[in-house]
Amino acid sequence: MYQRLLLALCLFAYPAICAAQEPAYSDDRSDGAALVRSLYNAIARKEYARAYSYFSDKSALADYRTFAEGYADTVTVEVKTGTVTPEGAAGSLYMPVPVAVRSVDKAGKEHFFAGCYVTRMADAAIQEPPFTPLLIDSAELEETDGPLDTAVPAKCHPPS
Template identity: 75%
Template sequence: MRAILTSLLTAAVLTGSCLPASAQEQAYIDDRSDGAALIRSLYNAINRQEYARAYSYFSAETPPSDYRSFVEGYAKTVDVQVITGTVTTEGAAGSLYAPVPVAVKSTEKGGKEHVFAGCYITRIVNAAIQEPPFTPLHIESAELEEVKGPLEQALPKTCHSPS
């Protein structure tokens, strides 16, 4: 009996049936290979309601807020879509910065939609000069504001690096 219950629980976890229905529809994506991939991973985590993972993409030195407020900010959110624009990588003082233009559409419980546009600045300290613990590509800062219009038309053409 114990083996059957363990098998059922393992199958449920592996198939995602312990997750809410909307989270089950999203494949797990955790990609820090470039700025745009990191931002897509952030919103993948939010859609899957994996808020600790989403929060971990931000710099430990400059988090967007405290963790509890971060999670509460998504309490009404049922879906988030993101599109990213052209990313340019710039070097400065041993770091690589990648400003990522984004447009984001969030849908709340009840169907209310919001569109945001702006820029995320992603950063990695040159991997060749880091010592443990290694700090991967992360979100250094974000500036988004609510805008009118469809998602596809909200995307900024460019973003600028802090350097």
């Protein structure tokens, strides 16, 4: 109840309050979970070009404009990650990341999503310039019931 009242105040009465609560910038590619949290940090800050840049295969996504428009009604977003179990395969390190996401739209409606992101980094020791950092290889999320803490899948698997 309190969160909805605060959201309504932010949206309609005191928009400056919402701006003051913008999350601090975070761009961390140290592991798969940190990268996924950085993705949602970019979305929360409405830095859609940064969010889009975290994906390795842009052809699997909508074009940038459509990607950004998909978040136009998002007011707040929160992500919780589960246990990441890295696995090596053919010169790459895969880090499947179980996630649950809670978003609130401009109408004040909560949405919950759960699923897996698979992050991948080619072995840094064998790369040549330009260096390719850890990126999101794929994502499979579905709308689900909340709450956020119980929506995180127990485990994700790397691609076979």
